[in-house]
Amino acid sequence: MKTFTVFVKKEFLHIFRDRRTMLILLVMPVVMIVLFGFAINTDVKDSRVVLLDHSQDELTGRIKEHLLASPYFTLAAEADEVSAVHRLFRENKADIAVVFGAHFTEELTRTGTAAVQVLTDGTEPNQASIRSSYVEAVLASCLPDLLPPGTAPAAYRIEPVVRMLYNPQSRSEFNFVPGVIGLILLLIGAMMTSIAIVKEKETGTLEVLLVSPLSPFVIVVAKLVPYFVLSCTNLMTILLLSTRLLHIPIAGSLAGLVGVTVLYILVALLLGLFISTCAESQLAAMLLSLLLIVPTVYLSGLAFPIGSMPVALQRASLVFPARWYVEAARKLMIQGVEMRYVAGECAILAGMAFALLCVSWKLFKTRL
Amino acid sequence: MKAKPVIIAQGLTKRFGTFTATDHISFHVDKGEIFGFLGANGAGKTTAMRMLCGLSRPTEGTATVAGFDVCREAEQVKRHIGYMSQKFALYDDLTVYENLRLFGGIYGMGGKAIREKAVFLLQELGLATERDTRVQALPLGWKQKLAFSLSIFHEPKIVFLDEPTGGVDPVTRRQFWELIYRAADRGITVFVTTHYMDEAEYCDRVSIMVDGQIEALDTPSALKRRFGADTMYDVFLRLARTARRT
Numbered sequence: 384m385k386t387f388t389v390f391v392k393k394e395f396l397h398i399f400r401d402r403r404t405m406l407i408l409l410v411m412p413v414v415m416i417v418l419f420g421f422a423i424n425t426d427v428k429d430s431r432v433v434l435l436d437h438s439q440d441e442l443t444g445r446i447k448e449h450l451l452a453s454p455y456f457t458l459a460a461e462a463d464e465v466s467a468v469h470r471l472f473r474e475n476k477a478d479i480a481v482v483f484g485a486h487f488t489e490e491l492t493r494t495g496t497a498a499v500q501v502l503t504d505g506t507e508p509n510q511a512s513i514r515s516s517y518v519e520a521v522l523a524s525c526l527p528d529l530l531p532p533g534t535a536p537a538a539y540r541i542e543p544v545v546r547m548l549y550n551p552q553s554r555s556e557f558n559f560v561p562g563v564i565g566l567i568l569l570l571i572g573a574m575m576t577s578i579a580i581v582k583e584k585e586t587g588t589l590e591v592l593l594v595s596p597l598s599p600f601v602i603v604v605a606k607l608v609p610y611f612v613l614s615c616t617n618l619m620t621i622l623l624l625s626t627r628l629l630h631i632p633i634a635g636s637l638a639g640l641v642g643v644t645v646l647y648i649l650v651a652l653l654l655g656l657f658i659s660t661c662a663e664s665q666l667a668a669m670l671l672s673l674l675l676i677v678p679t680v681y682l683s684g685l686a687f688p689i690g691s692m693p694v695a696l697q698r699a700s701l702v703f704p705a706r707w708y709v710e711a712a713r714k715l716m717i718q719g720v721e722m723r724y725v726a727g728e729c730a731i732l733a734g735m736a737f738a739l740l741c742v743s744w745k746l747f748k749t750r751l
Numbered sequence: 752m753k754a755k756p757v758i759i760a761q762g763l764t765k766r767f768g769t770f771t772a773t774d775h776i777s778f779h780v781d782k783g784e785i786f787g788f789l790g791a792n793g794a795g796k797t798t799a800m801r802m803l804c805g806l807s808r809p810t811e812g813t814a815t816v817a818g819f820d821v822c823r824e825a826e827q828v829k830r831h832i833g834y835m836s837q838k839f840a841l842y843d844d845l846t847v848y849e850n851l852r853l854f855g856g857i858y859g860m861g862g863k864a865i866r867e868k869a870v871f872l873l874q875e876l877g878l879a880t881e882r883d884t885r886v887q888a889l890p891l892g893w894k895q896k897l898a899f900s901l902s903i904f905h906e907p908k909i910v911f912l913d914e915p916t917g918g919v920d921p922v923t924r925r926q927f928w929e930l931i932y933r934a935a936d937r938g939i940t941v942f943v944t945t946h947y948m949d950e951a952e953y954c955d956r957v958s959i960m961v962d963g964q965i966e967a968l969d970t971p972s973a974l975k976r977r978f979g980a981d982t983m984y985d986v987f988l989r990l991a992r993t994a995r996r997t
Contacts, residue, residue: 385856386856386857386859389852389853389856389857390853390856390857392840393845393849393853396844396845396849397842397844397845400844401844418936496980586838586840586842586843587836587837587838587839587840588835588841588842590806590836590840591834591835591836591840591902592857593806594804594805594806594829594832594834594855594911595829595834595855595857595858596826596829596858596859597857598826708928
């Protein structure tokens with residue numbers, strides 16, 4: 384045990400004395416989360432709105448005035464038929480369309496509820512959902528102005544029917560946090576760890592350690608411990624930043640999320656170990672890690688929804704641990720489901736950890 | 752009455768697939784001896800040495816090191832040997848003292864023992880003022896001496912030196928060999944591979960490997976007599992030229 388702590392201490396010293404490593408380990412996660420957070424949270428201003436009014440009466444006219452008075456919308460065109468709306472979308476001259484039916488006013492006065500169709504451009508799902516929520520807000524706030532004085536506004540409702548064109552599956556704007564966690568932990572786990580191990584191969588110190596009475600198992604575990612600790616620190620930083628700075632709520636159980644993340648950290652560390660057994664130089668380790676990380680960005684569902692990928696890519700995404708982690712973390716963070724609904728993802732991650740452990744161990748042994 | 756040899760190899764063989772890196776080598780090394788292990792690149796030196804250190808399992812044959820079997824008691828073997836690689840494997844980003852503490856700790860030495868021994872060792876090496884200097888700031892020759900001292904810091908019975916003087920100037924090499932003599936005088940057996948034939952002359956006995964086999968093993972003077980050569984360099988060339996492997 385004492386030799387183990389001596390070794391772990393040494394490993395921390397390596398990290399603390401390398402300014403670049405420290406920068407990557409501690410500053411990058413903060414920068415990434417803040418960048419992503421603010422890049423996605425910025426207000427969507429000056430959306431180009433297309434109006435299609437089949438009623439053309441006083442009431443719809445006043446609603447349109449309200450919409451265009453909002454700083455968020457500028458008029459792209461008044462269309463006279465649906466095909467014109469679609470054409471404007473395709474020509475990228477419109478971001479959102481508001482369609483009033485022919486019997487809008489009649490419905491509202493007779494039944495108290497009237498529907499308005501809101502069409503958004505789903506190729507930018509985050510902006511699309513922000514834009515449609517603005518339309519909804521305008522519709523709700525202008526209602527009291529539209530009714531004759533004396534009537535109770537509560538009795539009337541304008542119901543927006545939102546349809547996202549080109550990407551029917553709308554996504555939450557906070558989807559990115561699980562993705563960023565997945566990416567950062569992979570970067571630290573796989574890249575930094577493999578580099579740290581391969582560095583000892585390069586300098587020859589690994590051989591000296593192997594000749595020592597330390598068992599290879601202790602050497603490997605002691606090398607992984609500091610990176611595990613730092614990954615957990617990063618997880619805390621990210622969660623704190625997302626909840627306090629970006630006000631992203633964690634809908635599900637925090638303990639469950641942390642549990643799944645710790646499992647994912649293990650997978651990432653073992654991936655690092657695996658890479659280190661394949662690579663002979665630090666450069667090779669870095670390239671191998673990048674080879675793993677770049678597709679992860681695209682295939683984990685972090686940047687693009689997996690559901691809208693071609694089948695071949697969907698299949699390819701199955702082998703990336705980040706895909707399963709991001710899925711589980713989203714369920715827990717955003718949908719707020721119970722733990723049993725992420726059991727499948729957890730089982731797959733655990734299986735990956737086990738497989739990586741076996742393979743790396745075998746490779747590590749045969750080197751001897 | 753002669754003491755039992757500290758290294759005994761009998762028919763030690765290592766095959767990688769169809770390639771026989773080390774082919775039935777047998778020899779023994781006595782306590783306190785400086786044993787030179789020579790051979791051209793690819794002759795099988797490193798493989799043999801790795802087997803003796805417990806890093807690689809022999810395909811055939813047996814060997815005991817410090818009285819322990821390298822196959823069955825690799826742990827015990829590792830506890831009683833020191834090892835220095837040609838890369839002077841030290842941790843560059845740690846200080847001289849931190850390196851000493853780390854390796855002392857790895858071999859299970861207590862904090863007090865490490866501190867006392869370190870003071871003595873740094874004094875002896877003339878590195879007392881560099882105790883808290885990071886290793887990366889030291890000149891190559893000092894690193895090499897420090898690496899050797901580290902490899903015998905835990906008082907092993909045998910120290911294995913794998914081309915310990917590569918890339919070092921002759922003066923520093925000479926000083927380094929003085930350290931080796933001092934260790935041998937203290938009873939530490941030194942098993943050293945080298946490509947420098949002047950160093951081969953410093954050894955008590957020398958073995959020369961060719962194509963995975965030991966072609967010659969004797970004292971340098973006996974070898975020179977046998978091959979009618981003036982220097983170990985000539986002896987080595989004679990033997991190495993018979994190699995079929997390149």
